[in-house]
Amino acid sequence: MTNGGSVVARLRTVSLRRRVTLAAIGVLCVVLIAVLIVVDALFTAESRKDQNAILADRVAIAQQLARNVNVTPENYIKDLNSRGIQAQVVTKAGAVFGAVPEKVDGLSERQVKLTTPNNKLLNGATVTLSADTRVLAAAQIRLRRLLVLVGFAALALTAVVLVGVVRYALSPLDAMTRLARSIASGHRGNRLSPARTDTELGRTAAAFDDMLDALEGAETQARQAEAASKMSEERTRRFVADAAHELRTPIAGVQAIAEATVQAGPEVDPEERERMHLLLVREARRAGRLVDDLLALARIDAGIDVNREPVDLLALARAEVERTRLLAADFDIDVDEASVPVLVLGDPQRLAQVLANLVNNARQAAGSSGRVRLRSGLTPAHQAELVVADNGPGVPAADRDRIFDRLVRLDVSRGQNSGGSGLGLAIARGFVRAHGGELRCVAPPEDEPGAVFQLVLPVVDQPTVPFSTVSPPPYPAG
Numbered sequence: 001m002t003n004g005g006s007v008v009a010r011l012r013t014v015s016l017r018r019r020v021t022l023a024a025i026g027v028l029c030v031v032l033i034a035v036l037i038v039v040d041a042l043f044t045a046e047s048r049k050d051q052n053a054i055l056a057d058r059v060a061i062a063q064q065l066a067r068n069v070n071v072t073p074e075n076y077i078k079d080l081n082s083r084g085i086q087a088q089v090v091t092k093a094g095a096v097f098g099a100v101p102e103k104v105d106g107l108s109e110r111q112v113k114l115t116t117p118n119n120k121l122l123n124g125a126t127v128t129l130s131a132d133t134r135v136l137a138a139a140q141i142r143l144r145r146l147l148v149l150v151g152f153a154a155l156a157l158t159a160v161v162l163v164g165v166v167r168y169a170l171s172p173l174d175a176m177t178r179l180a181r182s183i184a185s186g187h188r189g190n191r192l193s194p195a196r197t198d199t200e201l202g203r204t205a206a207a208f209d210d211m212l213d214a215l216e217g218a219e220t221q222a223r224q225a226e227a228a229s230k231m232s233e234e235r236t237r238r239f240v241a242d243a244a245h246e247l248r249t250p251i252a253g254v255q256a257i258a259e260a261t262v263q264a265g266p267e268v269d270p271e272e273r274e275r276m277h278l279l280l281v282r283e284a285r286r287a288g289r290l291v292d293d294l295l296a297l298a299r300i301d302a303g304i305d306v307n308r309e310p311v312d313l314l315a316l317a318r319a320e321v322e323r324t325r326l327l328a329a330d331f332d333i334d335v336d337e338a339s340v341p342v343l344v345l346g347d348p349q350r351l352a353q354v355l356a357n358l359v360n361n362a363r364q365a366a367g368s369s370g371r372v373r374l375r376s377g378l379t380p381a382h383q384a385e386l387v388v389a390d391n392g393p394g395v396p397a398a399d400r401d402r403i404f405d406r407l408v409r410l411d412v413s414r415g416q417n418s419g420g421s422g423l424g425l426a427i428a429r430g431f432v433r434a435h436g437g438e439l440r441c442v443a444p445p446e447d448e449p450g451a452v453f454q455l456v457l458p459v460v461d462q463p464t465v466p467f468s469t470v471s472p473p474p475y476p477a478g
Helices: 016-066 073-080 134-169 171-184 200-264 270-302 313-327 348-366 424-434
Strands: 085-090 096-098 107-113 126-132 309-312 332-335 343-346 371-378 384-390 438-442 452-457
Touching: 016 073, 016 085, 016 126, 016 134, 073 085, 073 096, 134 171, 171 200, 200 270, 309 313, 309 348, 313 332, 313 348, 313 371, 313 384, 343 348, 348 371, 348 384, 348 424, 348 452, 424 438
Parallel strands: 332 371
Antiparallel strands: 085 096, 085 126, 107 126, 309 343, 371 384, 384 452, 438 452
16 A cells, blocks of 8 residues: 555454464474374383383393203293293204294384203203383383373363463453553543563553643644644734834825825925925835834844854943934933953944844933933843933833734833834843844832933953943944
8 A cells, every 4th residue: 555655564363362362272282292202202211211111121131040950941931931021042052942033113122042051951952032112112102192182172172271371461452452442532541550560561551641642742732733833923914004004104204295295395494305305305214214113023033143252341441422422412321330241252343233223212211301220230240231210200010021013112111202113122032032142121229210221231250340441332233
């Protein structure tokens, strides 16, 4: 039978009980035949040994009787003959006394020449002693018949007993069959649970249980994968819808301004035309930033390659403070005095982009009169950390992880009026995780307002270098 082009061998399903029973009876037949042959051979050998012993004994008696001076050949023959033994004497003169059977199969004989000077009649005579083995052959035939009858009776009794014994011995297989059928009917939690696993049936039952566990695990994983796939598909669908909605606003603005500019014609006031051009540029940049953010998320999902080189987090923080002061000279932002230089291996451009995103969010949340502090150092677990804290309204505990989802804004601290797309924190966390670190929003110290973002990265196991040896790159344009 073929299945998908491959040959599938059919499993032979001969009755195991019948196979075991016939095999046991076959083995017993061979053993009984071997026993019969061995017993017959031993009986024959022992019988012939006994015959030879009797003949040797009769020879000794014949020599002893021949020494008697008065014994006559007739009496001599009479004394030697016994059951199964016949004697014949041929004197030196040629006279024959007694008779022996003709030489046929089944006869054993022994001859001896007598030397009896005292007995002139027997001196020089030849005595022939013959043992008739036909009685022994008849006994041997009866023994063989008895062995055959006993063998057949033993085989019949064994066959009857084997049926029950094999049924009992194979009862665990019936239990496996019942369990398999119960599983097929929907009862997946049953197991054989063998008491011993060092036997053939024990190993089979244990393998059966392992197979069921693996199947259930595979089904569970399949269900989880299906659920995850559906969830991922739903999240993707929702993200695409949200991204389309986000893009629709700036694109609609660009379209409206472009149409207004075209309809205004050449007679429009130059100042009004300049204002329309500025609005057009602003909306186009807004759409461009959103597209850039979507491309960055796509790169993160596909797995970005990080260029790794030593970066001092303290130097990175100071460079970000200088950049922010250039954008907002009056804003209160500084590096905490407790900060220490900490080296990490990472991409300076990406880390600068992450830090700029955190500082921009903190500055917008704190407002023009707010405060932002940056601190670099080591965690108790000997990891490098960079903390960005502001004194704005803060982030509710229930939303501290949700704000890293895509296209999520918090009304309290982040508004759409700021121009943010809701993708900055998701991109920042993706870049940090690509470095083998983590970005999270943690609870602020007690009795202090604001939000605290903690960037954690693996520290370089070597002495930190002075700040002057590290030149953090500027935050990339756009």
